[in-house]
Amino acid sequence: MTDRLALTKKIFLAMVLGLLLGSFTHYLSLDDSNFIIQFGVNGIIDLGGQIFIVTLKLLVVPLVFVSLACGASNLSGGTSLGRIGFKTLGLYLFTTAAAITLALIVANLINPGLGMSLASDTIFVGKESPPLKQVFLEIFPSNPVKAMAEGNMLQVIVFAILVGVAISKSGEHGARLRDGLNDWNEVIMRLVLMLMSVAPLGVFCLMTTVFANMGFSGILDLAKYFSNVVLVLILHFVITYFLLLRILAGLSPLGFFRDFYPVMAYAFSTSSSSATLPITLETLEKKMGIKKEVASFTAPLGATINMDGTAIMQGVATVFIAQAYSVDIGLGGYMMVILTATMASIGTAGVPGVGLITLALVLQQVGLPVEGIALIIGVDRLLDMLRTAINVGGDATVAAVVAKSEGKLEY
Secondary structure (H helix, E strand, C coil), X not given: CXXXXXXHXXXXXXXXXXXXXXXXXXXXXXXXXXXXXXXXXXXXXXXXXXXXXXXXXXXXXXXXXXXXXXHHHHCCCHHHHHHHHHHHHHHHHHXXXXXXXXXXXXXXXXXXXXXCCCCCCCCCCCCCCCCHHHHHHCCCCCCHHHHHHHCCHHHHHXXXXXXXXXXXXXXXXXXXXXXXXXXXXXXXXXXXXHHHCCHHHHHHHHHHHHHHHHCCHHHHHCHHHHHHHHHHHHHHHHHHHHHHHHHHXXXXXXXXXXXXXHHHHHHHHHCCHHHHHHHHHHHHHHCXXXXXXXXXXXXXXXXXXXXXXXXXXXXXXXHHHHHHCCCCCHHHHHHHHHHHHHHHCCCCCCCCCHHHHHHHHHHHHCCCCHHHHHHCHHHHHHHHHHHHHHHHHHHHHHHHHHHHHCCCECC
């Protein structure tokens, strides 16, 4: 426990130092060709941060496959797996719908886009959204090796569950394979612990690079929009997650997140739920007392489909852009935003910047100009860091609630 506390303090200190150093470098207004910027910030420091991210991602696919296959093989039959899956999916969709509903309500009270200038030098080109049929079809892998190579997490999850169920039904042969997977799981978890030991350095590099290149100037230009998103993120965290933990899991929300917040700090620095997944899983199992068969199912699924923070940004951004362009989308339009954003979270990769792509889909559905996204690009990187932390907090909340309902929580 002492080692964990020491690591937590180091991570927090690294975040603060990175923020301060990056902001100071930004306000020096050095040219890109300057030695400090070219070889320091965008050279060695950025390289250190990128190596940290790549190494985290290296562990994601093997960890998800092995841990989920182990979890599915340890469940007592398809009924138990189906029950956990139904609860998990239902809770994730509920929290996402609640998040965007709250965002729309608060944004309409604050009116972040009234009086906003439409001038923008940035152009955003949205990708054409695939048909709904294609979205569901791509959940199922035709080639599991290709799915793993491309990091298609939903397909990896489906394949891992199928393998786990097959192992549970294969008697003695399955038992031998399950033992082997459990051994692999321990090895991968050891790799996670090894990576965590250098996490403060990686977090410092990431924070320094982000704030050296962006600073806080973008926030000042869009202060009303930025503060609106941050306010809803906080409200959703305090209201939705705290109530779920208190009412459905019988836990103290403050105590729960006091133990879990280092993972949220990782998520903040990486802006990626998927990259944070190895640390999320290790913490849920070893520190939060959630059994492997539940944690290994809820956390990978959450990193893929639980996009509460992104949904909040989409809700506020929709109101902001509608008001900036003086378009009234009406109650029906807001209902369409809730439905589209909730369903778009399924299959959305947990990687930095993906929220802007799904926002384009939402805007198209209600007839708002996709070009409006250019107005908010300046602050999206910082908001992406904040909403990723909220997403990961939501993953932990749902994991705890499901584990409690299944009698697999020892926190």
